[in-house]
Amino acid sequence: MGERMFIEGNIAVGWGAASAGCQAFFGYPITPQNEITEWFAREFPKMGRIFAQSQSELGSINLVYGAAAAGVRAMTSTSGPGWSLMQETMSDMANAELPCVVVDVQRGGPGGGPIRHAQQDYFQCTRGGGHGDYRNIVLAPASSQESCDLVQLAFYLADKYRNPVVVMTDAIIGRLRETVEVEKIEFGPLPDKDWAVKGKARHKDGKRRIVDHSGDLLRRYPSYRALLQSLEQKMKQMQESELRYEGYKMEDASLILVAYGYTARVAKEAVNMARADGIKAGLIRLITAWPFPYQVIREKACQGGKFLVVEDSLGQVIEDVRFAVEGRAEVHLVSILDRHIPTDGGMILPDKVFDKIKEIQ
Amino acid sequence: MTQKKKKLPRVFEYFRDEDQFAGGVAFCAGCPLELTLRILSKVLGRETIIVGTPSCSAPVLYGQNIGTWHRLPYYSCLMTGVASSATGLVRYYRKIGKDVTVVCFTGDGCAADVGFQPLSGAAERNENFIYICYDNEGYMNTGIQRSSTTPFGAATTTTPVGVVGRGKEMSAKNLPLIMAMHRVPYVATATLSHMEDFIKKLLKAKEKKNEGFVYIHVFSPCPVGWGIESDSAIQVCRMAVRTNYFPLWEAERGRFRLTHTVATPKPVTEYTKLIRKFRHLTEEELARLQEEVNSNFAFLHHLAEFETPKAC
Numbered sequence: 001m002g003e004r005m006f007i008e009g010n011i012a013v014g015w016g017a018a019s020a021g022c023q024a025f026f027g028y029p030i031t032p033q034n035e036i037t038e039w040f041a042r043e044f045p046k047m048g049r050i051f052a053q054s055q056s057e058l059g060s061i062n063l064v065y066g067a068a069a070a071g072v073r074a075m076t077s078t079s080g081p082g083w084s085l086m087q088e089t090m091s092d093m094a095n096a097e098l099p100c101v102v103v104d105v106q107r108g109g110p111g112g113g114p115i116r117h118a119q120q121d122y123f124q125c126t127r128g129g130g131h132g133d134y135r136n137i138v139l140a141p142a143s144s145q146e147s148c149d150l151v152q153l154a155f156y157l158a159d160k161y162r163n164p165v166v167v168m169t170d171a172i173i174g175r176l177r178e179t180v181e182v183e184k185i186e187f188g189p190l191p192d193k194d195w196a197v198k199g200k201a202r203h204k205d206g207k208r209r210i211v212d213h214s215g216d217l218l219r220r221y222p223s224y225r226a227l228l229q230s231l232e233q234k235m236k237q238m239q240e241s242e243l244r245y246e247g248y249k250m251e252d253a254s255l256i257l258v259a260y261g262y263t264a265r266v267a268k269e270a271v272n273m274a275r276a277d278g279i280k281a282g283l284i285r286l287i288t289a290w291p292f293p294y295q296v297i298r299e300k301a302c303q304g305g306k307f308l309v310v311e312d313s314l315g316q317v318i319e320d321v322r323f324a325v326e327g328r329a330e331v332h333l334v335s336i337l338d339r340h341i342p343t344d345g346g347m348i349l350p351d352k353v354f355d356k357i358k359e360i361q
Numbered sequence: 362m363t364q365k366k367k368k369l370p371r372v373f374e375y376f377r378d379e380d381q382f383a384g385g386v387a388f389c390a391g392c393p394l395e396l397t398l399r400i401l402s403k404v405l406g407r408e409t410i411i412v413g414t415p416s417c418s419a420p421v422l423y424g425q426n427i428g429t430w431h432r433l434p435y436y437s438c439l440m441t442g443v444a445s446s447a448t449g450l451v452r453y454y455r456k457i458g459k460d461v462t463v464v465c466f467t468g469d470g471c472a473a474d475v476g477f478q479p480l481s482g483a484a485e486r487n488e489n490f491i492y493i494c495y496d497n498e499g500y501m502n503t504g505i506q507r508s509s510t511t512p513f514g515a516a517t518t519t520t521p522v523g524v525v526g527r528g529k530e531m532s533a534k535n536l537p538l539i540m541a542m543h544r545v546p547y548v549a550t551a552t553l554s555h556m557e558d559f560i561k562k563l564l565k566a567k568e569k570k571n572e573g574f575v576y577i578h579v580f581s582p583c584p585v586g587w588g589i590e591s592d593s594a595i596q597v598c599r600m601a602v603r604t605n606y607f608p609l610w611e612a613e614r615g616r617f618r619l620t621h622t623v624a625t626p627k628p629v630t631e632y633t634k635l636i637r638k639f640r641h642l643t644e645e646e647l648a649r650l651q652e653e654v655n656s657n658f659a660f661l662h663h664l665a666e667f668e669t670p671k672a673c
Contacts, residue, residue: 028475029503029519037506041519045526053507053519056441056475085441112415112439 002183009147010035010174012182013103013167014043016151017075019184022101024050024074026063028082031115032171033105036077057082061089061102068098069211071196073155077103079171081112083121083129090164091130094231096213097195097220099158099165101151106170106261114344117171118336119261122316125168126290133228135235137242138166138289140260144178149185150287156187157242161234162195168289170312172262172347244287245296249275253282255361256300258321259310260286263348267310270353277354279361286317294324301325306360310334310353332360378406386430387420391584391591393553393598394418397495400556401464402433404563405491409433409462412447414440414476416468417502417583418495440471444483444492451490462567463490469510470500473536484543487573491566494536494576497583505586509534513653514646516638517586528641532653537578538661541612545574549611549620552580554599558609558620565611580607588637597635604632605658610665617665629654 005015013036017025025044027037037053044051050067054060060076067074078086083104093100104125108118125138137157139150147169154165197209210219221227248268250256255274259267264285274281284293297307307329309318318333325331334356339346381402388395394417402409411433413422421430423437438446443465451463472480472494480492499517500506507517512533516522520529541548547569551559559579566575582589582597589597601607602621606629609621629651633639642650 027519029470029500029506031503034504034506034518038504038518038521042521042523042526046524051519055473055477055509081439112437 002181004179004181006177007144007180008035008175008177009141009144009169010105011039012144012148012180013077013151013169013174014039015180015182016148017101017155018043018047018049019148019182020152020155021073022049022075022155023072024052024064024067026052026054026060026067026074026076028054028057028060028078030057030079030082032107032117032174033077033079033103035174036103036105057085058089061086064100064102065089065093065098068093068100069096069197071193071198073099073101073159075101075103075151075155077105079105079107080109080121083124087124087130089130090136091128091132091134092213093164094128094130094134094136095132095227096211097162098211099155099162101154101158101165101167103151103167103169105174106168108344115171116344117262117312117347119170119263119312120314120316120336121168122289122311122313125166126292126320134163134231135238135290136164136166137161137238137291138168139244140168140286140289141173142261142264142285143173144176144180146287147173148180148182152185153187156190159190159193161238163234163238168261170261176262239291242288243291243293245293246283246285246287247296248283248285250282250284250300253280253300253305255279255281255306255308255357256297257281257283257308257310257353257357258286258297258317259283260289260317261312263310263312266348266350267353269350270310270357273350273354274357274361277358279357281357281361289317292320292324294320297321297324298326298328301329305329307331308334308353308356308360310348312336312339312348330360332356378403381407381432383430387425388417389583389585389591391594392417393581393594394495395421396553397579397581398422398431398466400560401466401493401563402431404560405462405464405567407433408460409464410436410450412436412438412443412450412463412465414438414443414467414471415502416440416471417497418466418468419502422466440467440475442479443467443471443476444479444488447490447492448483448486448488451488455489462570465490465492467492467494468501469494469496469498469536470508473509473534480540481543484540484545484574484576487545489570489573491570491575491577493579495579495581496536497581497586498533499583499586501583501586505583510536513650514639514642516641522641527646528638535657537576540576540578541615541617543574544615545576546570546572547575547611547613548577550578550580550607550609552598552602552607552609554595554602555609555621562611562620569613582636586638588640589635593635597632600627600632600635603627604629604654606632606654608658608661610661612664617661619662619665626658
């Protein structure tokens with residue numbers, strides 16, 4: 001049994017990282033992720049680990065790049081605008097094949113936008129985000145407990161694939177206070193980080209290591225094509241082995257809701273309301289936003305199910321669902337426009353989703 | 362018969378325009394930002410465009426919910442590019458031949474950290490606008506995190522005081538000196554306790570912006586973040602000047618001049634005892650802070666060879 005705490009999702013991220021053996025955190029203030037940075041500033045020096053506040057998000061992600069090259073588990077956290085700033089380095093790290101964890105506590109956009117919750121970074125997170133051909137595994141927690149657990153998983157997956165891993169939460173999950181059981185999770189053994197730049201003496205072969213970000217310099221791969229093939233192989237393997245989702249009342253469901261993050265909790269409540277009303281509704285909650293459960297959705301579409309995507313944006317997940325069903329089924333949307341009030345404090349409420357379920361079933 | 366001119370109070374002689382701000386704005390109680398903005402718009406006049414970023418000043422300049430608290434044009438842009446965006450604006454107005462004063466109004470986090478690159482770039486290109494940095498020594502809007510202008514020893518949420526932490530370990534970045542080293546037409550420091558000095562500097566800035574880049578660094582205590590009484594912001598400003606913690610000076614193309622000298626500077630403890638963020642400092646730490654203040658002032662004094670007024 002781990003220690004039980006009543007904490008926010010943002011704080012749970014911190015405890016998760018500490019349990020996973022994260023040695024360095026680099027951050028920069030941006031609402032709504034400030035609690036993460038402040039937690040690390042408070043707790044990491046006590047644990048004898050590294051915390052530094054950089055001069056910008058560009059600074060923090062590049063500090064992570066440096067620490068990752070040294071083979072250390074390092075992470076940063078940010079929100080919308082800062083996430084955009086980090087993309088050049090994220091793309092670079094994918095090329096250099098360095099592991100890191102970045103937490104994106106989503107806020108409204110586009111641009112500066114409001115500082116409150118939204119789910120508008122889905123495309124940017126799941127499509128890589130920066131330039132070039134790469135993808136990151138995107139984990140989407142829907143509770144404080146999951147924030148803690150998925151951050152630990154993120155570190156494991158980052159090391160396993162030598163690729164950045166994104167934990168995509170939102171301002172509601174980040175600021176929601178819940179009971180969390182902090183426990184170190186074992187995922188199994190990982191290969192030694194022999195590629196890390198640690199100094200010749202610390203490598204068994206006594207040779208230097210080079211971390212580089214261009215495939216045709218013949219250091220890591222014989223050609224540019226070989227680099228791309230390797231990246232493609234890696235992405236395929238991630239898609240095959242790392243797909244995670246939660247099915248809720250899916251066995252006999254004919255109307256399937258698709259959601260992640262805070263809207264998944266809203267959708268779950270709506271499913272319960274629908275079931276009480278005799279409507280056979282179910283929910284697919286994305287735990288990995290990428291890899292996306294295309295096959296599961298396709299099978300359900302072939303069986304004649306209808307789909308309702310619930311997301312706090314103008315419609316981003318819905319494009320993946322449409323891609324999965326390939327015109328075989330109806331796909332509907334409850335979007336950011338269906339919030340209960342028009343200000344940035346508005347939320348998608350279960351009643352609204354239930355109304356939509358009744359309308360389309 | 363010679364008509365006797367009615368003598369106005371000294372400070373108000375400088376006001377060129379009516380108040381552009383409404384009464385009662387959305388700042389925290391006792392925040393000196395309100396007075397800074399009010400004076401700024403009165404002195405610089407109605408032909409002023411304020412360029413701002415997400416910051417403490419945003420709620421008032423940018424507006425909240427249904428309206429703003431002022432009548433000036435406002436351009437809200439990114440923290441990473443405020444000086445560059447202002448450049449675009451200025452270049453356009455100069456092209457069409459309209460004389461407007463473009464003022465970037467940002468906090469120290471933007472000026473010294475995330476927006477420093479474009480700021481330095483704009484200064485080097487000598488763009489014709491005024492950049493005003495209100496220095497509250499931290500990211501106050503996001504919850505009192507440290508910035509690179511946070512002084513040694515100050516407690517913030519990312520330099521906490523506790524089992525291990527003792528506040529910020531490093532010294533503050535001296536941003537106005539860095540800007541003066543760009544040898545731009547005008548760089549000055551100002552604060553609200555010395556209002557006449559501030560207004561003179563604003564007037565000079567309005568003139569000098571026709572020659573090129575102008576930078577003004579305004580010392581601006583934060584009642585919430587620093588832990589000071591909400592009626593004591595001006596008092597803290599005055600004590601910062603009297604202890605030489607924040608000396609008032611100006612530099613024209615690298616020629617420094619102290620605009621206010623203190624005959625017998627008070628020890629820095631007179632300043633730190635007003636502020637809760639320094640409460641935990643030990644005597645050794647205070648001695649280090651005093652040493653920093655002394656060496657900074659000695660350096661500045663060395664730079665300001667000419668025209669130093671008599672001590673007052």
